[in-house]
Amino acid sequence: MNVLIVAEQAQGRLRKATLHAVTAGREVARRTGGCVHLALLGKGVAQLGEELAEYGADVHVADAPVLEHPLAEAHAPVVADLAKALQATFVGAAATAFGKDLLPRVAARLDAGMATEVLSFGGDGRNVTFRRPMWAGNVLAEVEIATAVKVFTVRPTEFASAAKEGKGAVSSVAVSVDAAALKTRYAGFKVVKSERPELTEARVVVAGGRGTKGDFTPVEALADLLGAAIGASRAAVDAGWVPNDWQVGQTGKVVAPELYVAAGISGAIQHLAGMKGSKVIVAVNKDPEAPVFQLADYGLVGDLFKVLPELAAKVKASR
Amino acid sequence: MALKILVAAKRVEDPESKIRVKPDGSGIVTEGVNYKLNPFDEIAVEEALRLKEKHGGEVVVVSIGGDRCVTEIRAALAMGADRGVLVGHEGPLDPVVVSAVLAEVFAQEKPDLVLLGKQSIDDDQNQAGQYLAERLVLPQATFASKTESLESEAEQKKEPGLVLGGGGKTLTVVREVDGGVETLEVTLPAVVTTDLRLNKPRFASLPGIMKAKKKAVRQVSAASLGVDLASKVVVKMLAEPPSRKGGVKVSNVEELWSKLHDEAKVL
Numbered sequence: 001m002n003v004l005i006v007a008e009q010a011q012g013r014l015r016k017a018t019l020h021a022v023t024a025g026r027e028v029a030r031r032t033g034g035c036v037h038l039a040l041l042g043k044g045v046a047q048l049g050e051e052l053a054e055y056g057a058d059v060h061v062a063d064a065p066v067l068e069h070p071l072a073e074a075h076a077p078v079v080a081d082l083a084k085a086l087q088a089t090f091v092g093a094a095a096t097a098f099g100k101d102l103l104p105r106v107a108a109r110l111d112a113g114m115a116t117e118v119l120s121f122g123g124d125g126r127n128v129t130f131r132r133p134m135w136a137g138n139v140l141a142e143v144e145i146a147t148a149v150k151v152f153t154v155r156p157t158e159f160a161s162a163a164k165e166g167k168g169a170v171s172s173v174a175v176s177v178d179a180a181a182l183k184t185r186y187a188g189f190k191v192v193k194s195e196r197p198e199l200t201e202a203r204v205v206v207a208g209g210r211g212t213k214g215d216f217t218p219v220e221a222l223a224d225l226l227g228a229a230i231g232a233s234r235a236a237v238d239a240g241w242v243p244n245d246w247q248v249g250q251t252g253k254v255v256a257p258e259l260y261v262a263a264g265i266s267g268a269i270q271h272l273a274g275m276k277g278s279k280v281i282v283a284v285n286k287d288p289e290a291p292v293f294q295l296a297d298y299g300l301v302g303d304l305f306k307v308l309p310e311l312a313a314k315v316k317a318s319r
Numbered sequence: 320m321a322l323k324i325l326v327a328a329k330r331v332e333d334p335e336s337k338i339r340v341k342p343d344g345s346g347i348v349t350e351g352v353n354y355k356l357n358p359f360d361e362i363a364v365e366e367a368l369r370l371k372e373k374h375g376g377e378v379v380v381v382s383i384g385g386d387r388c389v390t391e392i393r394a395a396l397a398m399g400a401d402r403g404v405l406v407g408h409e410g411p412l413d414p415v416v417v418s419a420v421l422a423e424v425f426a427q428e429k430p431d432l433v434l435l436g437k438q439s440i441d442d443d444q445n446q447a448g449q450y451l452a453e454r455l456v457l458p459q460a461t462f463a464s465k466t467e468s469l470e471s472e473a474e475q476k477k478e479p480g481l482v483l484g485g486g487g488k489t490l491t492v493v494r495e496v497d498g499g500v501e502t503l504e505v506t507l508p509a510v511v512t513t514d515l516r517l518n519k520p521r522f523a524s525l526p527g528i529m530k531a532k533k534k535a536v537r538q539v540s541a542a543s544l545g546v547d548l549a550s551k552v553v554v555k556m557l558a559e560p561p562s563r564k565g566g567v568k569v570s571n572v573e574e575l576w577s578k579l580h581d582e583a584k585v586l
Binding site: 010015071072073076096097098100101102103104105107108109112113114115116117129133134135136137138139140141142143144145146147182183184185186187188189190191192204226234237238239240244245250251258259269270276279280281282288293294295296297298299300301307310311314315318 | 332334335338340347413414415418437438440441442443444445446447448449450452453454457458459460461462464466468469470471491494495496497498499500501502503504505506509514515516549550551552553554555556557558559560563565566567568569570571572573575576578579580583585586
């Protein structure tokens with residue numbers, strides 16, 4: 001049974017999350033004895049298509065001005081038609097903002113049920129099952145999709161980044177979406193640029209919460225020293241101290257770095273859901289009763305404004 | 320330009336409740352669990368009210384489920400919504416079924432805008448709005464948010480984050496996406512799903528609660544809508560995730576460094 005994975009690109013580059021979705025696609029293909037196909041949509045993405053083909057799957061490139069921006073209304077018909085042409089039983093993507101926005105619309109066009117943010121698969125053939133989090137990750141559900149076509153998005157951190165393997169064929173997909181008939185218009189994008197690694201890809205994450213009282217300098221200093229990404233609790237983001245993009249949590253970003261340092265974060269259930277997959281968790285908080293200590297491998301009751309700089313000094317001294 | 324807005328109001332487990340899985344994995348333990356309006360839907364109700372307060376119109380709240388869902392409808396009515404629709408249905412609901420039901424309600428009510436929370440905090444599927452938009456062949460704008468912080472003056476003044484324009488024919492929506500903030504303009508009618516930072520929902524006032532008791536709630540059975548109510552996403556088994564044991568408390572940075580460097584070897 002064929003698997004179609006929808007790739008994601010932005011500013012002429014493939015998003016890393018796609019490579020994790022490719023691994024997921026390969027696993028489903030293994031369980032069903034089918035092939036993985038990749039769909040790449042955009043404008044001026046032919047070169048990217050060639051790059052994507054180095055992951056061993058056939059790449060279907062839909063290159064058209066109407067696909068320049070990630071409008072679900074324009075993308076969904078292209079993906080759905082391609083899925084039908086390839087007789088894809090499974091259609092998947094990474095559970096990024098793009099994937100979550102687009103795939104349900106694709107599913108509707110294919111009369112398909114969909115599982116969002118899959119962590120792992122079970123079963124094989126027609127009986128492939130999908131394991132996904134419910135109730136903010138407090139429950140793991142194994143679900144079956146009862147429709148002929150099954151759509152899914154995967155949590156990128158649960159699948160390895162695919163390695164290159166051979167060259168797949170690259171073909172062009174004709175795009176017949178009428179731009180004039182679209183009811184959605186792209187009206188702008190404000191990039192939140194960062195020199196730091198992407199939160200969901202970083203080996204180390206240093207995160208700050210209410211305890212920073214709006215001053216993220218110790219968090220940033222430690223992160224810069226460690227080449228880490230910076231995360232934040234919902235409280236810090238809601239207060240406008242840091243960009244929305246930094247929020248770690250069930251409805252923000254789910255991360256699973258090797259080291260997660262939670263500074264001044266009490267540990268609300270929703271935040272913990274976003275970082276409890278980390279290999280090592282360190283918590284620094286003035287309150288010895290903070291729930292985050294129940295999850296942390298190493299907890300230090302103290303003032304982050306003293307602890308983080310001291311830790312940074314230790315790191316510097318060790319180099 | 321008056322707007323008729325249809326808002327979804329799902330009854331979900333209180334996010335503060337401890338969710339436990341039954342020993343046989345067939346469901347969650349419901350005893351002792353409190354229920355409330357899905358927090359994302361509450362934000363949708365709030366946004367609908369702000370749009371009505373600014374432009375005039377009507378806010379209709381719809382919930383799907385058992386009789387007790389009328390509580391969540393009344394909560395939205397108490398905030399200021401005008402009337403409710405309760406679609407009676409016992410049993411599991413998945414986004415395919417929810418969107419099929421909402422499409423029928425849409426056909427009956429003919430709103431200018433459908434607002435839903437981006438996801439319900441029980442199944443966290445984040446699909447119903449998008450699925451509905453495609454069923455109705457309408458544009459969608461998901462994860463609607465705004466750039467002003469929830470502490471800003473505009474927020475205190477209860478300004479809607481969704482901006483009506485084009486003589487009442489378009490809606491400008493700011494969306495939280497990866498790597499930044501995207502602005503979309505959709506023509507009405509449209510489906511918009513709400514994200515956390517779109518607004519801070521108001522508390523119902525006592526007069527609001529009293530008025531809510533007299534507002535109309537139309538009841539209709541899901542079966543009477545003529546849609547396929549069989550679940551397409553079927554939960555076979557539930558389990559609790561492997562619990563993470565807490566570790567140790569260290570007394571100073573020296574000790575912390577030693578643990579991270581020598582023991583865990585992550586630094």
